[in-house]
Amino acid sequence: MKRYKIRWLSQAITRFVMVILLLVITLCFALMQGGFVSWFIFFMFLPFALYSIMLFFVPLKQFSVERTMLTGYLEHGDSLRMKMDLTRKSRFPLLYMVIQESMPSEIFNEEAADQTRHFFMMGMNKQLSWNYEIPNMPRGHHQLEGIELTITDFFGWVKKTTLLPAKRSVVVYPKVTHLIYTPLRLTKSSGAGTARNTAVRDTTMVSGIREYQPGDRMSWIHWKTFAKTQNLQTKEFEDQQSQEICLVLDGAPSALFEEQVELCASILSAVVSQHLSMSFLFAGEKQSYFDQIQTEEQLQRAMYQLAGIQSQPIEKIEYKYGQNNVLLNATMIYFVTSSLTSEWLNVLKRVSRKSQGAICFIVRAPAQSISEHEQKIVTIAKENGILVFPITPQQFANTFTEVLK
Template identity: 40%
Template sequence: MMKWRALYEKSKHFLLVSLLMIITFCFAMFQGSFVSWFVFFTVSPFLLYSLIFLLVKEDVYRVERKIEPSRVECGQSAKVTVNVERKTYFPFVYMTVEELVSSEELVKSKMQGTSTVKFVGFTKKFEWSYTLENLPRGEHRFLGIEMVFCDFFGWAQKRVFVEKEQMVLVYPRVKEMKYVALQTKFDVGTMMSPYSVVKDTSMAVGLREYVPGDRFSWIHWKSFAKTQTLQSKEFEDRQSQELLLMLNPDASPLFEEKIELAASMVTAIVRGRGDISFVSTGDKTKVFPLIQSDKQLDQVMHHLAAIKPLENATINLRGQQSFKHIATLLYVTSELSEELLHTLANVVKSCICFVVSEQPPILTDNAQRYKQVQVVYVNPNDYYHLFAEVMKP
């Protein structure tokens, strides 16, 4: 049945044109009047053109798609310009061009301008542009371009599909946050904070071999002038090496807001020269250790752009090597439970749990007994002063 349907789709236009030629000729022969022959000779050029139209093989030589800007964040717009060059000079009357995508988010967003009508004629090269408005976060893939060539009256049509895959990566929106360096402490002292985000670069205690990713300001140039070997300064380490940011991947109405908060926090701390790592949990655990360079930050943002919510996600925090050398775990979630607090309290010595919610969470008496877990309410619409809120007693 499918074979017959495919054969019919390929031959229906040829059968239609042939049938119209037979009908008009028979009408002129049997009628025999001036009007009937006038109709036949008037329609014949269009029918002959349609017949040649169906016999000519049309190929597309080149398709290029340019997307501007190259980096797009959630909610922004992107301009897409498509250039098409065909091989033949056969004069088609017009054609419709449509972009084919595999992203449900793009389909739901009702893309405007992804299809257009072009009057071809003898033209071999043409282009058109359209704008994708309010792009959602994620990986969106273009499959190709479908072109439908038509004759004067639509009696004959020819479809040409050109495969042109291209991925558009829409990063999560990064909101500006006022960075306030959390207080640090040495191994002694009583009036200090139990966590640290900034390495004390004012107290160099030694030298070590240069490691890719070390900051430019850490290089010891005097030793390089003598030995021609790059060495980095070793600084006084405050209580711990770094912070660890973790995101709850469980599906929720505020999942996109959690992504934006995590992206904004990582960006603010890295730009503030803090030491932070990121761990993505879910079906597979992915670790981004010690994010310092722009390249490492872009890898995290790429992951946050592609991450998808998980239904009934199970988060296994035990046995993770990433927790063994951190001072404080920064955990981003939208739902708070006593079971989660119990798990966090047993994994790390210090944890700040950021709860993204429309209303501040209500802690039970049992939940308040986990002193090593600090619960911070986050308004999804405004967390510019979030770091300052954390420092409040």
């Protein structure tokens, strides 16, 4: 940042010296040459030179900027709409002013840079407002630093640039596809079916209350609270027996990693919306684990993590996850990947022996074909009781219905 400021300052001083030299040259020419033409040239040049000299001494610290996000919850592919308010203390007339977002290159492309660049003739106004929109925001935790302000004179002789801080964190969450979640179980015939009575609730043991949601039984409504607050509240009961299901995301680099994240986010969202619970494990070089996601607050924490995770090469997969307690203690494992490798197959074989089994979702492009090596791995997986289901992004909505039939 300091080198950037030094370069701006050196360029501005160089341009200022050039204006002074031009003014001196025209004055000397008028004094030596004399006559109407030479003095006309000097006096015509004088107002522009004086404005350039005064512009050089205009302090850029007088400017301040505030940003307001016009979009709330952002998912991958959504447009970011932002409102900017620029204010200053003086009314010194400004002719040409260029404003653009100081953008990290890793999240903004050239098209986005054009969307945020604006040209204004501010004049003597003390306040300026404008809006801009950046389409197709990528998933992630993005940090906006501020705006780059450039002011210049009539002919661009003096040009001053500064960075006005206006930091703002922007979180773009993974895209969520609406799907209906149905708990699954593996049958002895190596098939998948719906797991009924996955949780037995003791309706005599009330552990708390929550807001009423469509689908709750009338017998679960806490009528005493309703009489006091006039708001429907539902009783929450202790689970005597529950099925510990763990959703695992393969963190290895892949061209379809974004689609893998989207599928995991969709499954977790569907689970919470149906008042069920599920654990989540990001199986990367550095693992991230969320135990029994059941409430909206827990879901939001998991979504925030999903918004920032990036694929990473994994070394010694069998060593890292072959004896992983999270996988060993799960009664059912949903594994999401785009390529089932032999290393992950060995891990799933090992942990599925102590659980009810494992179901592997292989995310594929619509026109992607299965190689001979992949077909062999799928065959070995099925022989060991691990169900493998290829699925495309267009099938996400039917993950637990049509795809598993």
